[in-house]
Amino acid sequence: MxxxxxxxxxxxxxxxxxxxDWITINRLVRRLQMRxxxxxxxxRHRKIxxxxxxxxxxxxAKLLAVHRVTTNRGAKTPGVDNVVWRxxxxxxxxxxxxxxxxxxxxxxxxxxxxxxxxxxRPLSIPxxxxxxxxxxxxxxxxxxxxTVADPxxxxxxxxxxxxxxxxxxxxxxxxxxxxxxxLEGDIRACFDQISQDWLLQxxxxxxxxxxxxxxxxxxxKGKWFPTKEGTPQGGLISPLLANLALDxxxxxxxxxxxxxxxxxxxxxxxxxxIVTGATKELLEQKVKPAVTAFLQPRGLELSEQKTxxxxxxxxxxxxxxxxRRYGDKLLTIPKESNVKSxxxxxxxxxxxxxxxxxxxxxxxxxxxxxxxxxFYRHAAAKATFxxxxxxxxxxxxxxxxxxxxxxxxxxxKDKYYSAAGDGWKFSVRYLRKSDGxxxxxxxxxLGTTPILRYIKVKGAANPYDPKYTEYFDRRRxxxxxxxxxxxxxxxxxxx
Numbered sequence: 182m183x184x185x186x187x188x189x190x191x192x193x194x195x196x197x198x199x200x201x202d203w204i205t206i207n208r209l210v211r212r213l214q215m216r217x218x219x220x221x222x223x224x225r226h227r228k229i230x231x232x233x234x235x236x237x238x239x240x241x242a243k244l245l246a247v248h249r250v251t252t253n254r255g256a257k258t259p260g261v262d263n264v265v266w267r268x269x270x271x272x273x274x275x276x277x278x279x280x281x282x283x284x285x286x287x288x289x290x291x292x293x294x295x296x297x298x299x300x301x302r303p304l305s306i307p308x309x310x311x312x313x314x315x316x317x318x319x320x321x322x323x324x325x326x327x328t329v330a331d332p333x334x335x336x337x338x339x340x341x342x343x344x345x346x347x348x349x350x351x352x353x354x355x356x357x358x359x360x361x362x363x364l365e366g367d368i369r370a371c372f373d374q375i376s377q378d379w380l381l382q383x384x385x386x387x388x389x390x391x392x393x394x395x396x397x398x399x400x401x402k403g404k405w406f407p408t409k410e411g412t413p414q415g416g417l418i419s420p421l422l423a424n425l426a427l428d429x430x431x432x433x434x435x436x437x438x439x440x441x442x443x444x445x446x447x448x449x450x451x452x453x454x455i456v457t458g459a460t461k462e463l464l465e466q467k468v469k470p471a472v473t474a475f476l477q478p479r480g481l482e483l484s485e486q487k488t489x490x491x492x493x494x495x496x497x498x499x500x501x502x503x504x505r506r507y508g509d510k511l512l513t514i515p516k517e518s519n520v521k522s523x524x525x526x527x528x529x530x531x532x533x534x535x536x537x538x539x540x541x542x543x544x545x546x547x548x549x550x551x552x553x554x555x556f557y558r559h560a561a562a563k564a565t566f567x568x569x570x571x572x573x574x575x576x577x578x579x580x581x582x583x584x585x586x587x588x589x590x591x592x593x594k595d596k597y598y599s600a601a602g603d604g605w606k607f608s609v610r611y612l613r614k615s616d617g618x619x620x621x622x623x624x625x626x627l628g629t630t631p632i633l634r635y636i637k638v639k640g641a642a643n644p645y646d647p648k649y650t651e652y653f654d655r656r657r658x659x660x661x662x663x664x665x666x667x668x669x670x671x672x673x674x675x676x
Contacts, residue, residue: 198269201244209241210320211645218324218645229385233321237387243276246316250309250417260308261290261400275310279317281390286311289399289413291406297518303373305399305413315394315418322386324645326421331431332640336451337420339644340653343500344559346450347513348637350504353446353457354493355511360444360457364464365497366472367487368427371452372419373411375426376480380412384425394418410480423452426479430454430472437471438463450500464490502560512561520565523553524572531580539597539609540622542580546573547625554627559635566627577607577624 213236220228236242250256251266259265266272289305296302307315323339330338335346353359377395381388394416398407412419431447434456438445444459445468456472458464469483476482491497496505504513526549534542550573554566581593594605601608601623608623638656642649 196273198272201248203245203248206241206245206248210236210239210245213239213242214320214324214645215647217321218328218643221325221328222646226385229325233386236321237281237317240276242317242320243279243313246279246313246320247272247276249316250312255306255312256309258306259290260306260311261287262308262310264309266309275313278310279313281387284314284390284393286314286393286397288397288405289408289415291399291401292415302414304415306415307397307413307417311394311397312417314390315416318386318390319418319421322384322418322421322425325385326425326428327643327645330424330428331447331449333431333446333448334424334428334450335638336449336453337424340642340656341638343450343556344635345637346448347500347502347504347559348635349448350455350499351511351513352637353448354504354506357509359493359511360446360459361493362458362461362464362490363493363497364456364458364468364490365488365499366454366456367484368452368476368481369484370411371427371481372414372423374480374482375411375423376478377410377412379479380422380426384422420451426481427452430475433471433475434468437467453500455497455499461490461492501556514561515557515565520569523549523569527573527576531576535580535583539607540611543607543609543622543624550625550627554625554630558630558632561632563628563632566630570626570628573624573627574605574607 213232217229217232217236220226220232247266251272257265266275287308287310289307292304292306293301294304327338333346333349335341335343335349354363380395381392384391395412396408398405399413400406412422427449430449434445434447438458442459443463444457445463446457448455456464456468458468469488473483489497493504493506493511496503498504498516501516501519502513503516504511506512527546530545530549531542534545537545554562557565577597578593581597585593585596597609598605598607600606600610600621606623608621610619610621612618613620639649639652642652644650644653
């Protein structure tokens, strides 16, 4: 402990936020996190508490917590106090004020997000100061959550993503001897109904701080409402708490079904999960009751409407994809409703930019198209990409016709499709302000996105375990993204 204190004290209080050595800051915090994970592996709970206290009182961790809050997408969204940290001085002062003594969180600002079914999802937004406190204590809680996590849980975990869960499903279901039945599980209002008593009893962190967050309440139309259950959606630590509540589901299912011939496989992303089985009766009579019994003490229950058992020949939806077997071949393709949503988004975007120039339109469309293509680039999405490119081309051609209704088709093609050379490439020339050079900007085509098979993360891999440090470093490097690399394939045998 003395070494950690002296190392932390060697960080001079910076006067310039941009001059902070974030590599050193991350190294100091990661060192403590690895010690916490090691203590959890050996069952030294008193050691865990002392290390968590050391980390949450560390100047490096406080700087890192403020940095995380001020660089994420919600950094410009204030809470009930309408305070946003923009200047370097505000960020430095915020790091100094992150103290447990006298801390009292403010109520959450309630906001509603429309859902696809016409209903609204409640979103509770903490103040930036409360978010920074949550980020600070999440740094101390994350190593424990990773150590005790289910091997095949992929949501809200470092080094894991949707592609890992989808690739796991493909590996399990693509063989001739694969299980034919799938239980699609969905937990009703998971974040809103988690038992606060269960969290206070089982989550290994400062109970007083956790209780203050859970009981903070929320403000809606100027009136305060208490929070008697659940953890707020919008809280930075909420996904971590939800994962801790759901970890152990895989073990509960395995204890209920012990025979290997039952072909039971489990994979979960946040509160969405699937379980495979050899027969429909097995999933109905053993797996589903086991999940229900597991969720009950946590104040949770399955959604009867969304929890269904499906044959793989009929296909099922998982994380925005449709997984279905066609004869002997399993395909994972983009979900049809998501394709329709993208088309609608493109249509509305073109309608709203009729008065804007070509450059502004490309800048607005490219992030939408590229982000959608990157999400589905590991699926069998080539045909979908080509159809969407045709749709975008047709919509943009109508856009040019509406802008120049009295011009010929050849004139519009020369004006809007000639900057990038021959062919139908929607492009424009512009002067780059930084160096004054003439550049060409063109619309991103989904069909140019390479379809690459994703290599999933090892189930037992823990980013806070020193023996997996090199493994995660290699996964983050570009060599891990190249399909067919022999070293990559051999080194990343799935666990």
